[in-house]
Amino acid sequence: MQRTEISTYGEFGLIKHLTEKFKIxxxxxxKGVGDDAAVLSYENRKVLVTTDLLLEGIHFDLVYVPLMHLxxxxxxxxxxxxxxxxxxxxQITVSIGVSxxxxxxxxxxxxxxxxxxxxxxxxxxxxxxxxxxLTGLAISITCIGEGExxxxxxxxxxxxxxxxxxxxxxxxxxxxxxxxxxxxxxxSGNEEAQPDFEEKDYILQRQLKPEARKDIVxxxxxxxxxxxxxxxxxxxxxxxxxxxxxxxxVGCRVYEDKIPINYQAVVMAEELNxxxxxxxxxxxxxxxxxxxxxxxxxxxxxxxxxVAIVGHITKPAHGLQLVGREGEEIELRAQGWNSLNE
Amino acid sequence: MQRTEISTYGEFGLIKHLTEKFKIxxxxxxKGVGDDAAVLSYENRKVLVTTDLLLEGIHFDLVYVPLMHLxxxxxxxxxxxxxxxxxxxxQITVSIGVSxxxxxxxxxxxxxxxxxxxxxxxxxxxxxxxxxxLTGLAISITCIGEGExxxxxxxxxxxxxxxxxxxxxxxxxxxxxxxxxxxxxxxSGNEEAQPDFEEKDYILQRQLKPEARKDIVxxxxxxxxxxxxxxxxxxxxxxxxxxxxxxxxVGCRVYEDKIPINYQAVVMAEELNxxxxxxxxxxxxxxxxxxxxxxxxxxxxxxxxxVAIVGHITKPAHGLQLVGREGEEIELRAQGWNSLNE
Numbered sequence: 001m002q003r004t005e006i007s008t009y010g011e012f013g014l015i016k017h018l019t020e021k022f023k024i025x026x027x028x029x030x031k032g033v034g035d036d037a038a039v040l041s042y043e044n045r046k047v048l049v050t051t052d053l054l055l056e057g058i059h060f061d062l063v064y065v066p067l068m069h070l071x072x073x074x075x076x077x078x079x080x081x082x083x084x085x086x087x088x089x090x091q092i093t094v095s096i097g098v099s100x101x102x103x104x105x106x107x108x109x110x111x112x113x114x115x116x117x118x119x120x121x122x123x124x125x126x127x128x129x130x131x132x133x134l135t136g137l138a139i140s141i142t143c144i145g146e147g148e149x150x151x152x153x154x155x156x157x158x159x160x161x162x163x164x165x166x167x168x169x170x171x172x173x174x175x176x177x178x179x180x181x182x183x184x185x186x187x188s189g190n191e192e193a194q195p196d197f198e199e200k201d202y203i204l205q206r207q208l209k210p211e212a213r214k215d216i217v218x219x220x221x222x223x224x225x226x227x228x229x230x231x232x233x234x235x236x237x238x239x240x241x242x243x244x245x246x247x248x249x250v251g252c253r254v255y256e257d258k259i260p261i262n263y264q265a266v267v268m269a270e271e272l273n274x275x276x277x278x279x280x281x282x283x284x285x286x287x288x289x290x291x292x293x294x295x296x297x298x299x300x301x302x303x304x305x306x307v308a309i310v311g312h313i314t315k316p317a318h319g320l321q322l323v324g325r326e327g328e329e330i331e332l333r334a335q336g337w338n339s340l341n342e
Numbered sequence: 343m344q345r346t347e348i349s350t351y352g353e354f355g356l357i358k359h360l361t362e363k364f365k366i367x368x369x370x371x372x373k374g375v376g377d378d379a380a381v382l383s384y385e386n387r388k389v390l391v392t393t394d395l396l397l398e399g400i401h402f403d404l405v406y407v408p409l410m411h412l413x414x415x416x417x418x419x420x421x422x423x424x425x426x427x428x429x430x431x432x433q434i435t436v437s438i439g440v441s442x443x444x445x446x447x448x449x450x451x452x453x454x455x456x457x458x459x460x461x462x463x464x465x466x467x468x469x470x471x472x473x474x475x476l477t478g479l480a481i482s483i484t485c486i487g488e489g490e491x492x493x494x495x496x497x498x499x500x501x502x503x504x505x506x507x508x509x510x511x512x513x514x515x516x517x518x519x520x521x522x523x524x525x526x527x528x529x530s531g532n533e534e535a536q537p538d539f540e541e542k543d544y545i546l547q548r549q550l551k552p553e554a555r556k557d558i559v560x561x562x563x564x565x566x567x568x569x570x571x572x573x574x575x576x577x578x579x580x581x582x583x584x585x586x587x588x589x590x591x592v593g594c595r596v597y598e599d600k601i602p603i604n605y606q607a608v609v610m611a612e613e614l615n616x617x618x619x620x621x622x623x624x625x626x627x628x629x630x631x632x633x634x635x636x637x638x639x640x641x642x643x644x645x646x647x648x649v650a651i652v653g654h655i656t657k658p659a660h661g662l663q664l665v666g667r668e669g670e671e672i673e674l675r676a677q678g679w680n681s682l683n684e
Contacts, residue, residue, distance in 0.1 A: 036426040037392035050379035053437040095395035140482030
């Protein structure tokens with residue numbers, strides 16, 4: 001494969017090379033890449049802003065993450081935050097710091113992933129920064145989106161008796177990561193070993209190429225359901241429930257047997273002798289939505305494909321309770337589950 | 343000095359600790375830190391967005407840059423980009439990646455600098471991301487500002503015969519950097535040496551604690567001068583002139599003896615046997631404004647303190663010319679000056 005050193009372009013030449021393929025699609029983007037700042041128009045809409053910093057060795061491992069997937073995922077995780085406000089992502093800025101290890105072709109792959117995500121979700125690339133780095137790859141993305149007055153959903157609106165809902169399934173992205181880590185270890189011990197990914201395509205895809213739940217936000221609008229609170233599940237259901245309960249000043253009751261889990265994730269957990277419920281509660285990186293909705297919307301939510309009701313909101317004094325399969329109650333605590341990550 | 347390990351806080355505890363001192367001041371900030379995204383309102387204004395990535399070892403050297411100054415400067419350089427659009431900075435997000443070398447007290451210093459800049463320029467901190475880093479400090483800042491319809495100034499509006507103006511003086515920040523680098527080398531060779539900064543306070547301040555030219559943008563408005571093009575001088579006058587000329591499809595003629603240079607910078611250049619004009623043209627980090635204005639505004643500009651007319655815009659065929667002190671013409675070329683940085 002061809003290798004073009006980044007130094008063959010100047011900073012401005014490189015930015016031009018990387019961004020010239022991107023098309024501006026949104027009316028709210030008046031001016032994108034190429035000036036001191038981008039110019040946007042949000043006259044009848046609220047502006048939503050979210051940002052993420054991703055560092056090599058902390059957030060991703062290029063041994064098993066292809067750069068195109070990394071670009072795609074880096075964009076998606078930001079779109080997901082905008083959907084979690086019941087908004088629509090419209091623009092992103094992408095900044096990267098790259099060491100000499102990376103070639104122009106590597107960056108082309110990364111930006112191809114960004115472009116794919118932008119196209120699929122209707123988002124414009126409007127700026128960024130390109131820099132050298134002493135070690136590895138640093139990525140910083142800021143996403144700007146639009147929200148409608150009165151329709152923006154925060155974390156602090158959950159009320160007693162509200163339904164607690166999650167989309168898709170939980171824990172698969174984490175089990176995909178465990179699989180990749182295992183195969184990396186096998187591979188490092190034996191150069192001839194071939195990774196064993198049979199019947200594990202779903203959990204791998206959940207880890208390497210997640211999607212943001214644009215479809216669910218649209219479905220909620222279509223069905224006329226405005227959640228009382230919402231956030232995306234990036235750090236695990238337990239952690240997100242704690243945010244919603246503490247910001248809304250409520251408690252919750254969640255039923256273990258209602259938590260949606262994919263079959264491949266169950267099999268992987270068994271292989272690795274891990275507890276799949278723990279993974280589903282704390283695994284992170286699922287980028288599903290957690291939302292609460294009024295009991296009034298119960299019938300509507302039942303008809304929504306891809307949405308599971310997993311519990312309900314209680315008085316704050318009841319705390320955060322997980323009800324096990326045998327009816328036993330376990331208090332959800334941050335520290336109780338932290339061991340997973342240690 | 344006390345040293346609190348960052349690990350004693352969780353990610354959310356750390357964000358809370360670092361951001362709780364910041365107050366929301368702007369009407370356009372509806373919701374700041376604490377949800378999936380911040381929420382802003384820009385109904386009668388355009389939204390300006392700029393972003394910068396700063397990496398330790400590439401953009402700053404903590405041997406001689408105090409963390410509070412670094413925080414201040416990191417914010418200022420982003421505000422400067424918004425002023426360069428004839429806008430007003432209103433919000434920033436601050437993301438940091440930190441290795442174990444840094445303590446909570448270090449981050450407090452950094453955020454104190456950010457807070458000082460935000461207070462002085464009336465900007466709200468609305469979000470960010472906090473992450474571990476394998477090596478050193480990574481900083482990513484996105485700044486959002488407001489622009490008025492029809493008053494936003496781009497790089498592409500310069501027309502033949504327009505005046506070329508620069509604010510403040512050029513080259514001082516670069517000479518300040520050279521001084522710091524020299525003293526660092528002296529110090530590394532002799533642990534008892536004390537840095538010699540006498541009568542160099544101005545160039546040091548220009549390097550360590552630059553300001554954004556809010557005052558000039560306000561003065562232009564007051565005097566009723568709308569520049570035809572504008573950008574901030576972060577990479578050196580030569581480089582910025584090339585951007586304006588290429589985007590406006592014009593040439594320029596700039597007079598060496600009109601370029602404003604501070605006396606301390608001249609002395610420092612002599613001490614180091616460097617050419618001060620080269621430093622003024624290519625040094626970078628001055629964060630002054632370069633703008634073009636119609637000849638009609640000539641008299642008004644003459645009355646503006648802190649603004650120097652350094653040349654005028656020509657037909658594109660004339661290229662980019664620097665007229666030397668003896669009347670000789672030198673073509674401004676990117677590669678012609680690049681040697682400075684090599």
